[in-house]
Amino acid sequence: MLITIDRHEYDFPIGSSIADIIESLGLDSDSLRQKPLAAMIGGEIFNLNYAPKRECSLRLIRFSDDEGRRVYERTLQFVLILAVRRLFPEARVIVQYAIGEGVYISIRKPEPLTDADAALLKAEMERIIGAGYRLCRRRMAIEDALDFYRSDGQFDKAELLKWRKFSYFDAYSCPEYSDYMDYFYGEMAPNTGYVRIFDLHRLGDCVIMLLPENANPDVPSKYEDSPKMLNVFAQSDRRGRLMTCATANELNKRVENGSIRELVRVNEALHEKNYARIADEIIASRSKAVMIAGPSSSGKTTSANRIATQLRAEGLDPIMLSLDDYYIDRDQILCDENGQMDLEHINTLDIPRFNADLRLLLDGCEAEIPQFNFLTGKREPVGKLLRLHEGQPLIIEGIHALNPAMLGDIDPHSVYRIYVSALTTLNLDDHNRIRTTDLRLLRRLVRDFETRGASMEHTLGMWASVRRGEKTWIFPYQENADTILNTTLHYEVAVLKKYVYPLLTAVPPKSQHYCAARSIVKFLNYFLEANVEDEIPPTSVIREFIGGNSFYRK
Numbered sequence: 001m002l003i004t005i006d007r008h009e010y011d012f013p014i015g016s017s018i019a020d021i022i023e024s025l026g027l028d029s030d031s032l033r034q035k036p037l038a039a040m041i042g043g044e045i046f047n048l049n050y051a052p053k054r055e056c057s058l059r060l061i062r063f064s065d066d067e068g069r070r071v072y073e074r075t076l077q078f079v080l081i082l083a084v085r086r087l088f089p090e091a092r093v094i095v096q097y098a099i100g101e102g103v104y105i106s107i108r109k110p111e112p113l114t115d116a117d118a119a120l121l122k123a124e125m126e127r128i129i130g131a132g133y134r135l136c137r138r139r140m141a142i143e144d145a146l147d148f149y150r151s152d153g154q155f156d157k158a159e160l161l162k163w164r165k166f167s168y169f170d171a172y173s174c175p176e177y178s179d180y181m182d183y184f185y186g187e188m189a190p191n192t193g194y195v196r197i198f199d200l201h202r203l204g205d206c207v208i209m210l211l212p213e214n215a216n217p218d219v220p221s222k223y224e225d226s227p228k229m230l231n232v233f234a235q236s237d238r239r240g241r242l243m244t245c246a247t248a249n250e251l252n253k254r255v256e257n258g259s260i261r262e263l264v265r266v267n268e269a270l271h272e273k274n275y276a277r278i279a280d281e282i283i284a285s286r287s288k289a290v291m292i293a294g295p296s297s298s299g300k301t302t303s304a305n306r307i308a309t310q311l312r313a314e315g316l317d318p319i320m321l322s323l324d325d326y327y328i329d330r331d332q333i334l335c336d337e338n339g340q341m342d343l344e345h346i347n348t349l350d351i352p353r354f355n356a357d358l359r360l361l362l363d364g365c366e367a368e369i370p371q372f373n374f375l376t377g378k379r380e381p382v383g384k385l386l387r388l389h390e391g392q393p394l395i396i397e398g399i400h401a402l403n404p405a406m407l408g409d410i411d412p413h414s415v416y417r418i419y420v421s422a423l424t425t426l427n428l429d430d431h432n433r434i435r436t437t438d439l440r441l442l443r444r445l446v447r448d449f450e451t452r453g454a455s456m457e458h459t460l461g462m463w464a465s466v467r468r469g470e471k472t473w474i475f476p477y478q479e480n481a482d483t484i485l486n487t488t489l490h491y492e493v494a495v496l497k498k499y500v501y502p503l504l505t506a507v508p509p510k511s512q513h514y515c516a517a518r519s520i521v522k523f524l525n526y527f528l529e530a531n532v533e534d535e536i537p538p539t540s541v542i543r544e545f546i547g548g549n550s551f552y553r554k
Helices: 018-024 066-087 115-131 142-151 155-161 227-242 248-257 260-285 300-313 351-362 436-452 456-473 475-480 492-505 514-524
Strands: 002-005 008-011 038-041 044-046 056-061 092-099 102-108 136-141 168-173 199-203 206-210 289-293 319-322 367-369 384-386 394-397 415-421 427-429 483-486
Touching: 038 066, 044 514, 056 066, 066 092, 066 102, 066 115, 066 206, 092 227, 092 427, 115 199, 136 142, 142 155, 142 168, 155 248, 155 427, 227 475, 227 483, 248 260, 248 427, 248 492, 260 300, 260 415, 260 483, 289 300, 300 319, 300 394, 300 415, 351 367, 351 394, 415 475, 436 456, 436 492, 436 514, 456 475, 456 492, 456 514, 492 514
Parallel strands: 002 056, 289 394, 289 415, 319 394, 415 483
Antiparallel strands: 002 008, 038 044, 038 056, 092 102, 102 206, 136 168, 199 206, 367 384
8 A cells, every 4th residue: 555655655554554654664753853743644633543544645743733732732731631630539620721832730629739749740740651651542422422521520521512513522541541531622642652841830729731842842841930921811711710601611501591692791891991991001101102012813903992992081192003004015025944925024124214203203203104005015105294292192003012122212111011812711621722822813714704805725824924923023022011901702702603614614625724724613613603793892802803893994
């Protein structure tokens, strides 16, 4: 049977697993940088224990691939839960959100988690990993899966499975170690020995499960303290639980019984309070300029407008300025090592021009603000004249707004900095979080299709570059902000689903973006659609993506 691997053909006996093929070709490696973790066949990800049934082409997935990193995280998380169940059988593990290069995991047990407990947990994980226990995947009838999870006390998983549309459920187990079964909505490595690079950092009754470094995956990432980000996540988590909307099951129940309308109203009221609070802080700080930054589809533009509205309610007259107008002409942008135009790089902005204009404006002088034409990819010959009156704040919005280079010689104390992102804490169940990245991608898929006519494949094709730019130019500065604004709406997945689900399911298996589309479809399968647009105000952040935002009406 012919198997094509990275464009080279090989002949293998029928029944050979991908792991067998890797071993026979000498493609395995002690270095995580080179070690295959899974394989892609026809746009789908397969476990290395899978045996192709016919001739095919496959691509080996490594840690440098986004899906490879997810395979590693799922496997390491499974090992952690195995160890917790052995050491602290009464504990409840809740996987919550990503912090830097780690995952924030709550371990709720009768006694507080101590440093000694964390050290014991790490040692047990290392023992499980060193043993290289097999991880076995099995398919179960949905009723059998429900019976197992109820009897095992995993009622969160049982409640979630009630919404599953299919009659079967796949689960992973480690039979040489435990009778525990779980599934993380994606493939795992073939055995526990694949995830030897990790570390744990205790924070109260939680641990940060630190993954390998991106740049050097043969060493674990170091923990970097992010108190502001942790505080915002904790606040969102508390609110989700108070509103009975912390999981997909709870959100679905609200859709089903109609109480999602109340959820919309409360969510939007909380957002309004946050915007009013930030406006009050800006006034109290006597800041001359407000810099608003955040990753793609975080709701920066709507947030800038809503803050401006709150400032106007206090008698001020803010002026809005977008860093997008400081793009250099597209034909002047240098390409990256792959020959691609990197539009996320800070060098795409005319920083000296911005520094000079900002100095003029804050000194009360007139400045000619450039106007960038996105259709031609060039700056217009004539800009727009602008001057600030005494006490008139300037609101500047753009992905690089928190980069220190944007201030030049401006006194940083005269600037109020805001970091905006959609930091969801909604989980599928205790062990399956919804990634903030996936929520922002969902928003962008909807917006790009609704407002720009972009296909799912076009937006998915851009996402890797967008993500690289965020990690380099945005995330490192988020803790420099005076405040972090969380624009997530606990109800938004139920609204966004109907806009994007049919389009994602139409992405063909032959597409190079089929795997990414299928991954989103798999988690959307657990959500009911909500038809509550008549309840959503025209200034809502979600209107920036589904349309009907009054800030953009002509």
